[in-house]
Amino acid sequence: MSQNFVRVRFAPSPTGPLHLGGIRTALYNYLFAKKHGGTFILRMEDTDRKRWVSNSELYILETLKWCNIEPDEGVGYGGPYSPYYQSKRINIYRIYINKLLEKGDAYYAFDTDKDLDRKRKEYHDSGGSFSYNYKIRMKLNNSLTMTKKQLHDKLRSGSSYVIRFKIQPGEKLNMYDIIRGNIIVDTDHLDDKILLKSDGVATYHLANTIDDHIMKITHVLRGEEWLPSMSLHILLYKSFGWTPPNFAHLPLILRHNGKGKISKRNANLDFPIFPIQWKVPDTKIIIPGYRELGYFPEAFVNMLALLGWNPGIKREIFSLQELINFFSLEKINKSGVFFDVKKANWFNKKYLNKKKEEIFAFLCEEIKKRSIDKKDKDYLWKIIHLTIDRIHFIHEIWEHSFYFFISPSSYEDHFFHEICNKNAISKLDNAKILLYYADKFTSVNLKLLFTTNKQKIMQLLRLALVGILRGIDIFIILEMLGKEESIRRIEKLINQIKEKI
Template identity: 80%
Template structure:
């Protein structure tokens, strides 16, 4: 494959936020372009003005920037084929659709919505599904059933119309998808899709095909939902006399409940986020958090996303963006849909967290300052090293380390109620004496001090944990002793003794 001529595009519609499927499409286009020394283009396909959402474009640009998969050309960058907005290219589409009309590959259709609904109802009553195709078009109100004079009069009267593509029947259309292989479609099963809507705006099918050609797109990598449109796009290319790009349709990201693919419409019913960054719903101002706001690193998010439908062919799962570029190939993309796994996403973030201890330190130091906690840098670093294997996100570090700074203000109720008796007080009093004689006060020395039977050891360890932490969680108890120091440890044990005395 030529290293200089690969040109791919990511062409989202500004109808809301990008979800996992959309940003993965952008990522695969980016990786493919960079793998072959090509160009990654961003184009905004805004022909559907009815579904236009004002803050969508800024969301798309911010998402790509956060993921570090910014375009080489297009919206926000510029380039030789501007404008990169379909809404600003209407004259271009009109020029080319006139070519199709002149060739007889497209025609005017004046059928109203009422006409279409009537036909649909007639077919339904007879047990058939209505489709505006080669079998019915000669019974409809269109230019194919009119004389030139009748068509002229109709157009002069400003009657509302659409322009449809005229599919030639009786052809077995052979197509090739880079992921799915050869596909054969019977043209008798295709309907005459609308190319120009009644408001004079080109549909996705027409605009997409013309723009891809004029912008010299060599490969179209898009979601599987567009596979059914591939035949029309191939026919349009042929009608214009253009060489089509190579197509690759990416697998769907599926819901685990078996109810189809993930989408913006079902985002609220899923138990995991589907937006890369937060989305503010324009009408309600409700904010839906994305992966960024939930604490995921962009590198971890992109790494996870890349493997959601693509297999690098090696055991390693952790890749930098450049490594993903080096490994990426269309041949290793799955054909079938893939299920999203939140646990796996968290695992990726944990792996990157372990590489970012310095970032953890700065977050932790800033967080401690906000809580008016003064401590030495070495102390903070020790805590990070002790707790980092227990967390998946930076913001979880306080939850797993608060007891290094704050004496418990309450105790885990269930266990506290069980140990409210004199025996516990005696055990803790004995422990105080033992602890006071340990020098140096290290975890190793403390471990060697407690050599009771396993059952007794477990009970005393739980008492220690309750005294020092307040709950039965945390790192190695002897390491907590060492970190807190002898004086603070004994004070916390005395505090628990007093609480038990009050209870009984």
């Protein structure tokens, strides 16, 4: 493969936010381009104006920037093949559609929606299924059944029409997909797809084929849902006399429960499917993305890369440059891959150790927000080192360390009611005395003091100091809080129990 001529494109439709499958397609295109010293292009396939959503384009650009997989060329970046919007390339498509018409590989079809609905009903009632193909096109209202004069008159009258591609039957179309290998399609089974809609706008099939050729795209990496369209695109290339690009159709990303693929319609699932938050236009609805939920872009990209691609080694943590170095289309899975949000969390946790400065800054901000007396840096760093293994996200640091700064304002309900008795008060009083007379208030020394009836008193101490029965080693907490604060918190719990009994 030539190192200098790889050109790939990510061509989303601006009809809403990118979901996991969409951004993974962008990522694989980016990795492949960078691996081969090629060019990564962003193109907007915006011919479907009915479904166009105003803030989609900015969303796509911001997402690519957050993931650090920015294009070399295209929308927002410029380049030699501008415009990179299909809606602004209508005149270009007109030139090429006329070439197909002149060659006889395309034709005008004047059938109305009512005509076609009637035909579908006829076929359905007789137990068949309607397809606008070589078997039926000569019985329908199109230029193939008209004289030149009839066609001329029809066009002059302003009759609405579409332009369809004329499939030649009886051909075994041999195609190759880099991921799936050889694919053979019988053209008898293909219908005459619309290339130009009645409003004069090119369909995806025509526009993307022409654009890929003009923009010198060498490899088309796109979702598996486009695999059935590959035969039409190859036939269009042949009709124009062009060499088609190399195709690779990426596997679907499936929901972990096995119930279908992940798509924009799954936005209300119990896990995020958008890279960054999506503000639904004309509403106050905001759907958080991975960025807003606290995932690092590096962790998100790392996770996404391995969602359908396997580098063939046991490692799972890769920098973006390492992903580029290892990436190959041949190691992409053929079958769909299951997404598990727990794995996404695992990836984020792996990147936390590189983010300690950010955790420190976040903790300082939390302290400031609550007007807590500022602790010295060593104290904060010690807390981070003690708790970092318990968190997956920076924002979780507070819920795992709050008790180092503030006394509990409430107690774990079930256990608190269980210990509302004189026996618990007695044990807490004893613990208070032991702590008061402790010579060295260190975790090692304190551990030696509490040798009998350990479990119950440990739980009571934890409730007094933390408020919940979770947290790091209780003797380290005691040492960190110091003698006075520890005793103060034990007395507070004793008073709370006395109020209840």
